[in-house]
Amino acid sequence: MSKTLRTPAGGSVNRVKTIKFSFDGKTYQGLEGDTLASALLANGIRVMGRSFKYHRARGVLGAGSEEPNALVAVRRDKARIAPNLRATQVELYDGLVAESQNRWPSLNFDVGAVLSLLSPFIPAGFYYKTFMWPKSAWDKLYEPNIRAAAGLGHAPTEADPDSYLNRFAHCEVLIIGAGPAGLAAALAASEGGERVILVDEQCELGGSLLSATDAVIDGQSGRAWRDAVVAKLAANPKVTLMTRANAFGYFAHNMIGVAERLSEHQASPAKGAPRERLWQIRAREVVLATGAIERPLVFPDNDRPGIILADSARTYLNRYGVLPGKRVVVATGHDEAYRAALDLHKAGVTIAAIADARPNPKGPLVEAARAAGLPIKTGYAITGTKGTLGVAEARLSPILGAGRVGPPEIVACDSVLMSGGFTPSVHLFSQSRGKVVWDETLETYLPGASAEAERSAGACRGQFGLAKALADGFAAGSDAARLTVKRDFVVQATEGDPKGVVGALPHDRGNGAKAFIDWQNDVTTKDLKLAVREGFQSIEHIKRYTTTGMATDQGKTSNLNALGVISDALDRPIPQIGLTTFRMPYTPVTFGVLAGMARGDLFDPVRTTPIHDWAVEQGAVFEDVSLWKRARFFPQGREDMEAAVRRECLAVRSHCGIFDASTLGKIEVVGPDAAEFMNRFYINAWTKLGVGKCRYGIVCREDGFVTDDGVVGRMSQDRFHVTTTTGGAPRVLAMMEDYLQTEWPDLDVWLTSTTEQFAVIALQGPKARDILSGLVEGIDLSPEALAHMSLVEGKICGVPTRLFRVSFTGELGFEINVPSQHGRKVWEAIWAAGQPHGLVPYGTETMHVLRAEKGFIIVGQETDGTATPDDVGLTWAVGKAKPDYVGKRSLARPAMAAPDRKQLVGLLTKDPHIVLEEGAQVVLTPGQKAPMALVGHVTSSYHSAVLGRSIALAMVSGGRARIGETVYIPMPGSDIAVDVTSPVFYDPEGVRVNG
Amino acid sequence: MLLITCPHCGPRPELEFTHGGEAHIARPENPAAMNAEDWTEYLYMRANPKGLHAERWRHLHGCARFFNALRDTTTDQFVATYATGQPRPDLKGAGQ
Amino acid sequence: MVDLVTHASPMARHVLRGRPAALEAAQGALGFALPRQACRAASKGDVHALWLGPDEWLILSGVSDGLAERLEDAMGAHPHALVEVSDRQIGLVISGAEAEAVLSVGCPLDLGLDAFPVGMCTRTVLAKAEIGLWRTGPNTFHLEVWRSFEAYVRQFLAAAAVVPA
Incomplete structure (x- = not known):
């Protein structure tokens, strides 16, 4: 075969700009404007991929996003490998490095192709049938091996170094697809002055006009008309034109997801240039002008490289200046193939034969072919091909009726063009939850009633042909923009019969011949028939059993033919078989574009307090608490966490510690009914809480389980300063508002x-x-004036403060609230004042230990959403005289008072050096075998420096009655004996809060 | 992403809202007087209709108000949104 | 893009809630009517009232201008809540021809001038942060951002301002 299939002239590629690229390590030349597929074809490369299941050599089938075969990986560097790209959509750039997939060791010699010989043993449902027994083999043998052999392409092993963008957009009219119908729709819609967005997946707007040669619109060539329209739209500030934009998903209420390629096509993207952008476009009205996809013919060995869809061959010729071959057989059941044959004939290609399965094709395209002297065989089916790594001859047989064919003629050729007709692209319509309806005349599914504010226009709703597409598109654009603009396009184009063939062609070959339906998933007519024989009737089941239509191309070229074959096998018309729902994405999108900007530093907001920077300067180690960064401990020198926490704990108990509690949730409850609201919402009683006093409040959900806690201060008769846990702040406020x-x-x-x-x-x-006494103004800190659990307003360091005397450590304690902008200044003043007193900063880890020593719970640590106030020893807090509060009725349920409920207790290991593991289980007797009788679990466990031993809190069934008993913590290898104790380990009399 | 018409702010994107479960389940006046069955019904039992569903939404990142909506659970189309406290609109023939 | 986002000048902030009688009284102290149309701001001098909800306004005013005290005095015993949030959030100003496009990178609202005219204000979201958004000019927006979200918001806007080649 000749190495160059590039025509001497024609197409819209830039003939003077050659581009070097490599494919599987070999360097080739293409032209600016080429896709990888057109450049490979021009270089005579026909094998571009290996099929998924049988590893059959495959060439390019189409010229657009429907391509099932020519899937390649494009590699820029180790971290930038994009697998499974359709070579038909990969724009050529200088230095492009592409690799084929699913082959070893090489594309033309693939060891895996032996699977094709084994194919009699790999029928539909093979995996389901084969890897059933023994069950134990699944984990160790079957699954790992299947996984190793499965999958298409390889993801890069390094983190994606590129950036991605997001964008929300809004418009009155969104038009998807910029072929003739879409362009006409945009022309109409833009006349009203409203916002119009036109998106297309290709690098240029124009769709079929980009490869048209004979069409004349309003006196201009199709291409010139397209250029003029695009220029007019581009000049309109209300119109946004988007290319390289894959409208992949139709979401509720006219939200369309669009993945836009930004730098993928550039030879050397600027450093930091975003790679893709995710658009979420909300449109008042949507026009779907998504066109139609040509159907392959289903005949034995229809997957040889060199067998290509007829209209795609036209695109390669007219747009890229590339011939599919020098001697071509055209097999068809549809008029459009004649257009391709005529264009190729004009370009000097020998049309060896046109085999038309229809007995009596008519119309201008057929007549034109006849007039050009092309050899037409009507009533002929293609029944096979031969050739090594590419088609070398076609077998053409007369159709005799009743599924039989006569003796074949063998026709030598280097390419076969085929066309079964065009299938409207109803994918996005189906995604919008619109139901498709079967059209008897066209024998295809068309959009039915709309579920969203959208309408389809042009070929995607069966309006085939240029004139119809333009008229339909313009009307749809006008309608979507709520206009009544009219325009008659004067179109000169030869139009054919829109009807084609569906399903398999008749043939005389044995069972060994494979007639492919779904190229990408290697599904053949035989697989579908087998599924039917085995009892499958619903398309939903057949699809999953055979995997037809389930590859990354979502059956763009295969769905209708599959239905045709199943219809024959079931002897039931297609509309009774149904059609599966199309799912997003229309064509695959990258994880990168879906993650968008939400990665790295922007993955989530990182919330920091006004004192954060001080802690950073002091070398604090931080932990994440919801979105907050909180200082966990402040290591000195080479201290590890254990040593730092031990030192911080002892310092607080012996001298003083300073702790950043800014992240605590705070809610101002204000109004004459503030106390009444608090009474109804909290389990506590608030009416009698005096102004200037604080109380530890507990919130239950309506089901009676503790959901949050925190100190509440009464600022005035009608104003409460409520605090919540750090993580619970938004939840508690939302619940209060509810x-x-x-x-x-x-x-x-x-x-x-x-x-x-x-x-x-x-x-x-x-x-x-x-420490505080010298810093406050107008505040009496004496125990008489400011008792434990009281508060005062005044000034500290010259700024207003709400000063609470509260303690989460059991020590004398204050919580100083100051306006955030003054937080660090006040902190530093206290820090300085504390130096003579041995003040240390401490973090959340020390806070946890100190409160555990006192038996104070942390909601979410001791509680898990199934603990009542009584379970965690907080019955004392309940306002028992209140007629009602949130959770009260639920707490009166008998189960809530069952004696075997898990209750908060302390655990002391017999060996004081052992620190239990949080989450460890509690059992009553040692030496149990699984399943053990579990009676509880450890919720908090630390080494207590002040006690010189380990301590733990646990929730244990009937725990309070077990105080004094020995229970066990089963761990691998041994059971740890522990004594059940009161949860208050330190200062049980509570005298230390008094200083 | 749904487009939800807040009774106060008009049509707004779903990202601004939180869902609040089934609407028109008023907290009983006197929970203490309720028997276990009735309380369980109030606390746990919720409708899960195919078709029109009255549900609560909150325009959290907007006016922050709770409101009610009638949504068709099969199509996600909203038939009506209305302020908390208003009765479920009588929409004979709508939806379903 | 350095100049796209700047800090708003320091101001006092109060959330005003209340029953009609209190709101009537508040208007006297404000010197202008509270905007009753959803998502609209009203201003007089450097005092601004931003509608946030049907009975909720954010009052922006000069620092230490005594407005809060005057409002409290005016509303007296009429049921209301006036809560200072001056330090809860910070004001950012994003200005320039590209302001609308940059905000649309993370804000799902239609920010076209017809849909979001000058004087419109609302809480909304910018990517993963809640913001208050107030259009003060065709190409100028005032953002109210909770203090701890400022770093995220600024970083997001900087990333959003990258214009693809």
């Missing part, structure tokens, strides 16, 4: 989040008062 807005809208009370209004500095330890 009750207030929907259950108690009559209450005169309002809620405002003040979490970030205040920086909160906790000062805890016997020296706390001494």
Whole structure:
């Protein structure tokens, strides 16, 4: 075969700009404007991929996004390998490195092709049938080997170094597809002055006009008309034109997902240039002008390289200046193939034969072919091909009727063009939840009633031919823009009969011949018939059993033929078989574009407190608490966490510690009914809480289980300063708003989040008062004036403060709320004042140990959404006299008072050096074998420096009654004996809060 | 992404909303007086209709108000949105 | 893109909620009517009232101008809540011909001038952060961002301002 199939002239490739690229390590030349597929074809490369299941050599079948065979990986460097790209959509650039897939060791000699010989043993459902027994073999043998052999292409092993963008857009009219119908729709829609967006997956707008040669629109060539229209639209500021944009998903309420390729096609993208952009476009109205995809013919050995869709061959010729071969057989059941034959004939290609399965094709295209002297055989089917790594001869047989054919003629050729007709692309329409309907005349599915504000136009709704597409598109654009503009396009184009053939052609070959339906998943007519013989009737089941239409191309070229074959096998008309729902994405999209900008530093907001930078400067180690960064501990020198926490704990107990509590949730509850609201929402009673006093509040859900806790201070008769846990802040506020807005809208009370209004500095330890005394103004810190669980407003370091005397450590403690902008200044002043008193900063880890020593719970650690206040020892907090509060009725359920409920207890290991593992289970007797009788679990466990031993909190069934008993913590190899104790390990009398 | 018509702010993207479960389940006036069955019904039992469903939404990242909506669970189309406290609109023939 | 986002000048911020009588009284202290149309702001001098919800306004005013005290005095015993949030959030100004496009990278609202005219304000989202968004000019937006989200928002806007080649 001749090495160059490039025509001497023609097409829209740039003949003077050659481009070097490599494919499987060999260097080739292409032209600017080529796709990888057109450049490979021009170089005489016919084998571009290996099929998924049988590893059969495959050439390019189409010229666009429907391509099932020519899947390649494009590699820029180790981290930039994009697998499974359709060579038909890969724009050629200088230095492009592409590799074929699914072959070893090479594309032309693939060991895996032996699978094709084994194919009699790999029928539909092979995996389901074969790898059933023994069950134990699945994990170790079957699954790993199947996984190793499965999959298409290889993902890069390094992190994606590129960036991606997001964009929301809004328009009145969104048009998807910029072929003749889409362009006409945009022309009409843009006349109203509203926002119009036109998207197309190709690098140029124009669709079929890009490869048209004979069409004349309004006196201009198709290409010139296209250029003029695009220029007019581009000049309209209300019109946005998008190319390289894959409208991959139709989401509810006219939200369309579009993946736009930004730098993928560039030879050397600028450093940091975003690679792709995800558009989420909300349109008032959508026009689907997605065109139609040519159907292959189904005949034995229809997958040889060199067998190509007829209209795609026209595209290669007219757009890229590439011939499919020098001697071509055209097999068809549709008029459009004649157009391809005529164009190729004009380009000097020998048309060896046109085998038309129809007995009596008519019309201008057929007549033109006759007039040109092309050898037409009507009533002929192609029944086979031969050739090594490419077609070398075609077998053409007369159709005798009743599925039989006569003796074949063998015709030598280097390419076969085929056409079964065109299948409207109803994918996006189907995604919009519109139901397709069967059209008897066209024998295809067309869009039915719309489920969204959309309409289809042109070939995607069966309006085939240039004149119809333009008229239909313009009308749809006008309608979508709510206009009544009219325009008559004067079109000179030869139009054929839109009807084609569906399903398999008759043939006389034995069972060994493979007639492919789904190229990408290697599904043959035999597989479909077998499925039917085995009892499958629903297309949904047959699809999953045979995998037809389930490859990355989603059956773009195969679905209708599959239905035709199944229809024959079931002897039931196609509409009774149905059609599976099309799923997004229309063509595959990268994970990168879906992740968009939400990666790296922008994966999630990182919330920091006003004191954060100080902690950073001090070398603090941080932990994530919801979105917050919180200082976990402050290591000195080479301290590890254990050593730092031990030191920090002892310092708080002996001197004083300073802790950043700014992340605590804060809610200002204000209004005359504030106390009434608090009474109804919290389990506690609030009416009698005096102004200037604090109370530890507990929130239950309506089901009676603890959901949050925190100290609440009464600022005035009608104002409460509520605190919540760090992670619970949004949830508690939302729950409060829910009750207030929907259950108690009559209450005169309002809620405002003040979490970030205040920086909160906790000062805890016997020296706390001494440290603060010199910094406050107008505040009496004496125990008489400011008792434990009270608060005062005044000034500290010259700024206003809400000063709480509270303790989460059991020590004398204060929590100083100051406006956030002053947080660091006040912190540093306290820090300086504390130096003579041995003040240390401490982090969340130390905070956890200190509160555990006191038996204080952490909601979400001791509780798990199934703990009542009583379970965690907080019955004392319940406002028992209140007639109602959220959760009260549920707490009265008998099960909530069952004696075997898990209750909070302390655990002390017999060996004080053992620190239990949090989450470890509790059992009553040692030496149990699984399944053990589990009675509880460890919720918190630490080494307590002040006690010189380990401590743990646990939830244990009937735990309070077990205090004094020995229970066991089963661990691998041994059971750890522990004593059940009160959860308060340190200062049980509670005298230390008094300083 | 749904486009939800907030009764106060008009049509807004779903990203601004949180879903609040079935609507028109009022908290009983006197929970203490309720028997276990009735309380269980209130607390746990929810409708899961195919078709029109009255549900609560909150325009959290907007006006922050709760409101009710009638949505067809098979098509995701909203038939009506209305303020909390208003009765379910009588829409004979709509949806389903 | 350095100049696209700047800090708004320091200001006092209060959330105003209340029953009609209190709101009537508040207007006297404000010197102008609270905007009752959803998602609209009203201003007089350097005092601005931004509608956030049917009974919720964000009042922006000069620092230490005593407005809060005057509002409290005016509303008196009428049921209301006035809560200072001056330090809860910070103001950012994003200005320039590309402001709308940059915000549309992360904000799902239609920010076209017809849909989001000058004077419109609302809470919404910018990627994963909640923001208050107020259009103060055809090409100028005022953002109210919770203090701890400022770094994220600024970083996001900087990334969003990258224009593909």
